[in-house]
Amino acid sequence: MITELRPTEFPWMDPSRYTFSLGVQGGGALWLAGETGASYGPDGATLPAGIGDQARVAWDKIQAVLGVADSDTSACTEIVEYVTTAGLGELADIARARPGAAGPGSIMVIESLVRPEPQVEVEVVAGGPSGQVRLPQILPVDEEGGVVARGDLVAQAAYVLDRAGQLLADHGLDHSHIVRIVQQTTPETRREYRSTEDARRRLLGPLFPASTGVLVPALPVDGALVALDVWASEHPKRVINPGWSAFDDLTFSPAVRAGDILYISGTTAWDPDTNTTVAPGEIAAQARFVYEQIEAICQAAGGSIGDVVKTIEYVAPAGFDGYRSVAGLRRELLDRPFPAATGVVVSGLLGRQWLIEVEAVAVLA
Template sequence: MSKNIVEVDPDKFPWLDLRRYTFSLAAENSGIVYLSGQTASEYDPDPGKVVCKGDLLDQTRVIYEKLGVILDAAGLSFDNVVQTVDYVDPVALPQYRQTGEIRRQYLGGTPVGSTGICVERLLRPDALIEVSAIAMDGEKELVNPYADQFAQVTYVPGVEVDGIIWLSGFIGYEDDNGARKYSRDTNRQVELSYGIISGVLEAAGSVPGDVVKSLDYISPQALLQYPDSAAARRDFYQGSYPAATGIPINRLLRPEGHVEVETIAVKGGSREEIRIPEWDRRYQELTYHPGIKKGHMLHISGQAAVDHTNGESVGGFDMTAQADKAYENIARVLSEAGYSMDDVVNTIEWIAPNGLMGYRGTQDVRRKYFGESFPSATGVIIHQILRPKLLFEVTAVALV
């Protein structure tokens, strides 16, 4: 069964003509709803155009109002939200902590896994923050083995619904007489991150082999050491690697942090590693697989303009050509898993600053691969792609 597009009353967003765009506001399958990233964009009759107005707090309120409208259209509420990600512009960091009170107003006491990251900038130049969300139609269970540490914040270590565990992002640290000490060794930080994740999984009755998706947000200060962190992943996963992506961002909210690790796990059932025969020579050297299928979910590792048969970058510095190759790779993983592009419910497009000028051309690429059945989507500008020649990377999740 292909995804269901959440239809939002056009009167709620009269300025938004979705026919012009290549995303949906939300897409659902199997009771899991992925919402597109939302900024505070609204039509302002004074200048006669769509703008994001106000400071970070003003914009955050508008975003949560918009998320509420989309959730309502899906037959859900904020009580159903299991995970959020905040993408924050660097200029807004001084106010970011204050957004916690706004989250409390809308989320109430419902447990939510969450990650906040500082991107290079957002696609809308007047936007200070963008928020994406995932919601599930089911009973939530709090997973919190670290209750004392999470008493004052608006998120929890993990949330479980129907055997899916949605974890917050974690930066590894050591306890030094009650103070957090962050190692300058990237592999050590990642090792400590997995120690925290292990505690959450254990509290939920899960194991590392249940992790289907891992997303590493990488501080620029860690780029040289980041390849060494493969050792921590090998020790943690013991060969049962997830789909994974590493994204260099502007910085982590914790300035001493090198890498923040965000994961999703699925308990029980069979686990299928999606391998592409012609890609095996390259992937056997890596600590992740092209895709992992477990339960209703298929998570696909970040794909860029790389020919996996030889590991070479393709497309030159043509943004459209690079996006086309990235989506061709996504389609190949889906096909190998027995899925199609119509099963994709969400994409995140990661754009290097030097790719922004050509980004509009990627809309035609999305039309080529998705037709008119667009998933929810978020696009943000990051510090760089791990391979400096690349301008574009995309992650995707499919549901059946």
């Protein structure tokens, strides 16, 4: 059962105005929306000037939501900090704002947040599904702190996947247990990206995980061309495919189910039936197609779109001006309670005509 986490008092904004939940509980975890340091009221938005202070306000909001479930930030098992390029030099201040929260942390450098004034957004999961292992973010950095294979995306992509296998071995798992990956690369490496599939095919097949790939303006370490986040599960995994044969030749699956959790790949305006992009230049039409694809995936897994507990919407710069229209689609297409949600503007998506990519997690009965 999925329940909404809505504090009795939440002075920073009115949650009822939005098409996402501040948090939802389900599948043994608390899934929270991304939070910034901004407050919204009748007179507009207010925001602390310093990025460290922005992060501290975000953590105050997170604690307020976790408190609905009698939890707190010490229960956090996943932390993602979305940081604008303007805030990239302030990572130490952001780290100091963390209230002793546990669990692996990841950084994604972005062009902006969907409300462009804040410089950092913090997204967390507290608790976690049974049998799930979330690795710390993996960068192409050796034990001495040096970047490996500078300038070589293919070699760095293979390195981080190999490193994932080493870290999983500490949990008694291996590459075959991976259920979800998120891979960040830069726009300059877009042409080379297809060449990274050899390592994925060698290490992750034949039951490929769900996968999301986005282009970002920078990586957290200078000289890195890729960052990898990995989720694995002790449960047997089952590939979920509504019948799209185009995935037979790809190194990721539409979704993977492990236990009660459905990990849904980043879904875009690519139509697997026609191998074309739907509605070039129209983010509202692309978003409708994306959420209909997510619904088809949920149904193929024996559930419905009402089982979705969390979405992350990655928006290309060309789609930003029309992004507000997506809220109306969410209101139309998603069940209540709305999933927790985060939205960020990245440098681009792997398909040049794609304006939005949505990854999702669902909890199935």
